[in-house]
Structure formats: structure tokens, C-alpha cells
Amino acid sequence: MAFPTFTLHSKLESAIFNGHPWIYRDHLPDFHDLETGEWVQVISGKARAYGLYDDSSPIAIRLFGREEPSAGFIAERVQTALELRQMLFDKNTNAHRLISGEGDFLPGITVDRYGRYAVVQTYADCLETILPEVVRALSKGSFPLKGIVRRVDGVMQSLWGELPPPELSILENGLTIIANLYDGQKTGLFLDHRDNRALLGRLATGKTVLNLFAYTGAFSLYAARGGASKISSVDIAPAAMEDAKRNFALNGFDPEQHDFLAADCFTLLETYVKEGKKFDVVILDPPSLARSKDNRYAAARAYKKLNLLALRCVNDGGMLASASCTSQISPDHFKEILLEAGLDARKRLQILQENGHAPDHPVPVAFPEGRYLKFVLTRVL
Ligand SMILES: C[S@@+](CC[C@H](N)C(=O)[O-])C[C@H]1O[C@@H](n2cnc3c(N)ncnc32)[C@H](O)[C@@H]1O
Numbered sequence: 001m002a003f004p005t006f007t008l009h010s011k012l013e014s015a016i017f018n019g020h021p022w023i024y025r026d027h028l029p030d031f032h033d034l035e036t037g038e039w040v041q042v043i044s045g046k047a048r049a050y051g052l053y054d055d056s057s058p059i060a061i062r063l064f065g066r067e068e069p070s071a072g073f074i075a076e077r078v079q080t081a082l083e084l085r086q087m088l089f090d091k092n093t094n095a096h097r098l099i100s101g102e103g104d105f106l107p108g109i110t111v112d113r114y115g116r117y118a119v120v121q122t123y124a125d126c127l128e129t130i131l132p133e134v135v136r137a138l139s140k141g142s143f144p145l146k147g148i149v150r151r152v153d154g155v156m157q158s159l160w161g162e163l164p165p166p167e168l169s170i171l172e173n174g175l176t177i178i179a180n181l182y183d184g185q186k187t188g189l190f191l192d193h194r195d196n197r198a199l200l201g202r203l204a205t206g207k208t209v210l211n212l213f214a215y216t217g218a219f220s221l222y223a224a225r226g227g228a229s230k231i232s233s234v235d236i237a238p239a240a241m242e243d244a245k246r247n248f249a250l251n252g253f254d255p256e257q258h259d260f261l262a263a264d265c266f267t268l269l270e271t272y273v274k275e276g277k278k279f280d281v282v283i284l285d286p287p288s289l290a291r292s293k294d295n296r297y298a299a300a301r302a303y304k305k306l307n308l309l310a311l312r313c314v315n316d317g318g319m320l321a322s323a324s325c326t327s328q329i330s331p332d333h334f335k336e337i338l339l340e341a342g343l344d345a346r347k348r349l350q351i352l353q354e355n356g357h358a359p360d361h362p363v364p365v366a367f368p369e370g371r372y373l374k375f376v377l378t379r380v381l
Helices: 010-018 073-088 125-129 131-139 191-203 218-225 238-250 265-275 293-311 331-345
Strands: 005-007 022-024 039-044 047-053 059-065 095-100 109-114 117-122 147-152 155-161 168-172 175-179 208-212 230-235 259-262 279-284 314-324 349-355 374-380
Touching: 010 039, 010 047, 039 059, 047 125, 073 095, 073 131, 095 168, 095 191, 109 131, 117 125, 117 131, 125 131, 131 147, 131 155, 175 218, 175 238, 191 218, 191 279, 191 314, 191 349, 191 374, 208 218, 208 265, 218 230, 218 238, 230 238, 230 265, 238 259, 265 293, 279 293, 293 314, 293 331, 331 349, 331 374
Parallel strands: 005 039, 117 147, 208 230, 208 279, 230 259, 279 314
Antiparallel strands: 022 059, 039 047, 047 059, 095 109, 109 117, 147 155, 168 175, 314 374, 349 374
């Protein structure tokens, strides 16, 4: 089959050859007559790849690989993605990423599983071309689903099967967690931190824990199961804190024994620093503080301030578990920020473990930008 073809600058040859999935608009000629959702071929030197053209986003072409798109290739990619998840999870976890966009060589589309429901997210209009094939392959795939949905402008759409109930609970490493697919953040839960939560749980025995930006308290639940003596969970969203309390009760932990505060973490930390209030373990998992390259430096300053305040609230010999979910700050940059915060706080930091997202969020070798999540566990001396 003949595909519309763009011959691009030779400086893109190695990225395309290696399998980088994005071509930005400024690499395309100003005038062409392509429409969103069309398959196109790009050539640069000896490299060649095929992708979907998009008129509406800064990423003008999402590349799917060197082979010509053929009937059934999307279904094969979905199947390959599902096989990975079959390998990764047992009956104690039924919520995880099923398709991780670029990481599963299906750029621009993610699918999360919450028990018998799958939640799709598409990041550009061009993905509508392959969406029906993705949905068909998922509905026939190895995870038995009742419904496949997506949330568009806050409205839940059924793509296949039935709509999920207003609230459902899922299992993560044997813990029961409420997931609100209609109004929750992300697609319902922050699935990417699963392994970081498990790590934290193993270290929490007998400790006082401050879980900042806690959402519905998933880190706190692991700390409770790990035997933490007292857990304080803080999030600005009162509804998230209510769900956190309910999550504790669902898992047999008495919420009355712990603190749940709907508050601004920056202000609260400043108050704790003034009061000299300290904890054995502080968890920092703020929302993305940089949405674009332009505010990367402002974000770096905010991360530093936050980490500095948090370090002042850690008991000597305690731990800071600090995360950043913005791809604008690289893993190395994030550690520089921690170093600066440690110096200002007059603390020595030992890195105990450095993680990213869990393996159901794979990253292609040719796409380092895909590694958005940083999680650094340090001992504070
Ligand atoms: C990345 S999520 C945390 C996910 C959580 N750690 C988990 O494992 O489920 C960030 C959270 O920060 C909360 N948030 C945003 N700004 C805040 C602020 N200034 N103070 C407190 N919480 C805030 C959001 O409501 C959101 O729940």
C-alpha cells in the first residue's frame, strides 16, 4: 500500500532508526494536505517508520515502527501488552496498566485495568483511527472484562460492554482500595507507585509516618500493614481524605488511631517546621509541578522548597521518600534538587533506593522521556 510520505531532515535519522516514537510539528513542511488520523511514512536518511498524523497536538506524528501497518498489527501489539501483565500479576493485584502507550509501542494510548473494567485514555485525536481495534482486541483478550470505558470532559463513555459502578474496590498486593473511575484523579488511582508503596510498607514497622499529598492514602495503607505506629495522611482534597479513612476501615485498620488532614502541604510543613514537629518517615508525592519545559525552573525551585521543609521534619536517622512525576525534571536533576535541599537543611542524605514506575509502565530504550516518575528513598542523618 502507498502511504503519504514525509522526507525529514537527516538529523532525525538516528532517532527514527532507534525507534523514538515522536515527530514534532516543527520538523514537518509548513504545507501539506494530510488529515488527522491518516497513516503516513517518514523517511530520514536510511531510516523509515510509519505513524499516525495529528493536526491538533505539538507531536505531529506518532510512530508505530518500521513495518508497514497491516491488518491485525494493532491487535498483535495489544496481545503482546496483555502477555506482559499476565506475567506480572497474581490474584492479589487486579488493578494495573494494561497498555502503556509508547512503552507498549502503541504511542498516545493508555489503558488501565480496575478489576473487570478497563479505562482508556487517548492523548491525541489521531488515535481514533486505531481505537476500535484496540477496544476489540481488549474485549477478546486474556483479562475477562465487563466493560471498556473512557472519560471525556468528565463524562464517562462506554466503548464496549457495561459502565462501571459509581465506586468499586480493587486489590493491590492484597490491600483493598476504593477506586472512583468517574471522579477520581488519573483514571482512578495512581497505579504507577505500586512497587514504591510496597517498599515503603516493608520499612514502616514501628515508625511514625507523615504521608504528604496522600490522595486516598494508598502509601498510608501499606505503612499500616507494615506496622507503623502512627500515620498522618495529608491531602488538599477533603473527599480524598474521606476515602483514605474508608480504605483504612476496609482493610481492618482503625482510622481513629491515625490522622487524616485535608490541608495544603506547603503551609502545613511550614507550621510543622516552626513547631519542631518530626516524624520517622516522610513521604512526598506532589502533583506534577511542571507541565511544560517553560516552567521547569520554577518547578525545580518548588521541589527544592518542599524537600527542604520535609527534611526539617524528619527525625535524625529517619527517612524521606521523595517523588516527582514530571517528565520535565530528569532523574539526575531530581537528585541534584535533593542534594541542594539536603545541604540547605544541613543534613546528610544516603540514597537507599531509587525507583521509577512499576513494570506495568514499561519504557522503550529509545524513549528516555518516558521515564517520568522518580522515587528516591533516602536516610536522613
Ligand atoms: C501524585 S498525587 C498523590 C498520589 C498518592 N501518593 C497515591 O499513591 O495514591 C498528588 C496529590 O496531591 C494533592 N495535592 C495537590 N496540591 C496539593 C497541596 N498543595 N497540598 C496538599 N495536597 C495537594 C492532590 O489532591 C493529589 O491527590
